Amino acid sequence: MKIFSKAQIYEGDALTSKKQGITSTDLMERAGTQIFNWLHMRLQGAQVPIHVFCGIGNNGGDGLVVARHLITHGYNVKTYIVNHSTTRSKDFLNNYERIKNTTKDWPVLLNDASELPAINEKDIIVDAIFGIGLNRPVDGWIKQFFNYFRSTKAFVLSIDIPSGLATDKAPKDPESVVNAGYTLSFQTPKLAFFLPETAKYTVQWEVLDIGIDPEYLYTTPTEAELIGKNEVLPIYQPRQKYSHKGTFGHALIIGGSYGKIGAVTLASRGALTIGAGKVTAYTPKCGYLPLQIGFPEAMVITDKDEEKITSIDFNISPNVIAFGVGVGSDKQTITAFEVFLKTNKTVLVIDADGLNILSKKKSLLKLLPENTVLTPHPKELERLIGQWEDDFDKLEKTKAFSKQYKCIVVIKGANTITVFGDKFYVNTTGNPGLATAGTGDVLTGIITGLIAQSYDALAATIFGVYLHGKSADVLIENLGYQSFIASHIIEGIPLAYLDLFKQPEQPKIEDEANDDKK
Structure with a gap:
């Protein structure tokens, strides 16, 4: 599976809109609907309180789509707008109008002076505050919300990427990133999901297909690739049928010293068990008996020194x-x-x-x-x-x-x-x-x-x-x-x-x- 960069994700979105004759708002509707479908299939109408926190960019627009569908399907939803800037994306504004036309319970506007909303441990938090486009440090008052999310112990579902996490650098302040129980990533996983410093911000992740142009996905080379069984x-x-041991090659393992012959034994066994036709171990003299007794399938060549390798000389x-x-x-x-x-x-x-x-x-x-x-x-x-x-x-x-x-x-x-x-x-x-x-x-x-x-x-x-x-x-x-x-x-x-x-x-x-x- 390819792991697309941030620039490639934007490029794929734009190309999809052009080739499929849809607007970016239509694509956002498709993405938000997929998030809703994922939730709906698991909740089956359960009336657990759901708190949808939306930023004012495209990730927030995705969140508004999710909230609107949850509302129209009768879920117990509370929607919040985290008003962290004066700049709003066009698609966010489009979906803000749509949700206002859907319910009389309009989204609650949150700023640095707002009180923290009441959230219980058994509630669900949908995190749609920041997406992959975040390019500046998270404001201090928003970090208070992130810390509050953690303190409630409520289940957190992040849309596309945990808010505050970048796709190309590790956060300097751990409190500036949402800790997600689950992240639903659009079309491709993010490289940040697999690195020690950043993977910890989501316990689990899953990719949702939002219909990005198949030709773009197939033909676009990526810097990173996820390796599973299909790969x-x-x-x-x-x-x-008519193969023989010579067909599968001869591996030479050079290593070992006094007290560390086990390392050569393990490597030699690994090489033969994975399918090499022949394996020879080259060790100090102290490795001869352990290998001949403990791993008879291997051949052994020894250095002239008893405890260490002092020369590498073989006639194979x-x-x-x-x-x-x-x-x-x-x-x-x-x-x-x-x-x-x-x-x-x-x-x-x-x-x-x-x-x-x-x-x-x-x-x-x-x-x-x-x-x-x-x-x-x-x-x-x-x-x-x-x-x-x-x-x-x-x-x-x-x-x-x-x-x-x-x-x-x-x-x-x-x-x-x-x-x-x-x-x-x-x-x-x-x-x-x-x-x-x-x-x-x-x-x-x-x-x-x-x-x-x-x-x-x-x-x-x-x-x-x-x-x-x-x-x-x-x-x-x-x-x-x-x-x-x-x-x-x-x-x-x-x-x-x-x-x-x-x-x-x-x-x-x-x-x-x-x-x-x-």
């Missing part, structure tokens, strides 16, 4: 090489990595201490083969690209880094984001169970194993991140967040693959018949 299915490469021809898991940052290891990079032409996946080595000696970044995959967690990323102002600035700095070194960067975390050049790929799978040691090592192995199978590096990264998270999702119901460990991801990979082709369950005919009899 990864075309990436999947089915296996042919892998299709892809992973470096860094558990490798440590000994001076001899750093030197070995530098010597290796000067002659290596094989595509790389670099994680953990490999990233820290690159951060310490940034001249090595120029030696990376094109399309190298880097998989940093936030601190490792900061060491690579420097500090950022907010999550949006982080993405811009990562994009610049990716373009400079022609590499793929995986920003690990909730909604892991893969950055390549000018594009962001936002993952939708995964859960808090993944916040445990070793899960990054498994991800390194998964991406490496997919590249070994001839997936190109970007496709392997997007697909690998998705399967990594989906494995956790399919297992978590039986394991719980707290008890989930990295090895479970490997156990869940087969289920993640099978889930790609699982069809949604359809109700049985006899169940429907029984429901009719009730």
